[in-house]
Amino acid sequence: MLTGRMKFREQLDLTLKVNGREHSISLDARVTLLDALREYLGLTGTKKGCNFGECGACTVHLDGRRVNACLVLAAAAAGREITTIEGLADEKGMQHPVQQAFVDQDAFQCGFCSPGQIMSAVACIAEGHTRSDAEIREWMSGNICRCAAYPQIVAAVRQAAGD
Template sequence: MSREIAFVFNGNKMNMAIEDHWTLLHLIREELGYTGTKEGCGSGECGACTVIVDGNAVNSCLYLAAEIDGKELMTIEGLASPDGTLHPIQKAFVENGGIQCGFCSPGMIISAKALLDENPNANEEEIKEAIAGNLCRCTGYVQIVDSIKSVSGHEAQEPHVVAFRSEEGDRGD
């Protein structure tokens, strides 16, 4: 069945007809033609398809397009300024070698954006938790974490300090 939906896509209001069985990932890549968002596993394991819906990072491969109705969607294309100036998180990935093959990068950067929007002073532990659902098969995790740390207020204020682990951070081991 098809239906009409209205949503905000990277700051622009959109109205369009969609099919009920479309995933948000299908809508973004195949219908809107924005291919920055990647399909990796298609089952919510790898995070390559991560986008932000109403401020929350979600896997667009497991999110129905119908559910975006009335919501705000941000993809990797929505980060840079219209004049092409990169977002500070994107710049940090370039400067810190956070990108190797680049396939996981849009998902990693979007997860980082969702984290820092909610918690601008995220520490290393919080950064690792935020990207736990994003796999990088080049295994460039150290540089990726460094990239995100470099734009977190926590790093700017307290360089080289390992954050005190409160009860929330306690793994119980």
């Protein structure tokens, strides 16, 4: 769609595939994946913290890998599989085991970083980086929690990894 003809465009018509559903939108080339999710698709579960790739609040999965949505242009994400926190629950609305683990372990206070923490944790577990608490801390370090619920977050990741 965007490939091949090498036409440089300022206004782009593209399709974002989010949580298994295709959305056709028209946007300025500057719009990030984060802003496209929140402002164009109404998926506000993905949070906008620092908007510089420093806090991890905007973590989503792109083709199955965790990334900072604020560091990806929406145009660059077109045609790829995008999963957000809204896409974790199953068809019946049952929450994901990682979400349940965060509830069980009380792994948040204000909750602002939680969607990013949970998306990161799902990937961290899938990658197998949960063999020790130290490894969990290292591979979860891209998600900042200003309430400092870190011990509970590590416990939640450990619990979900063991499920």
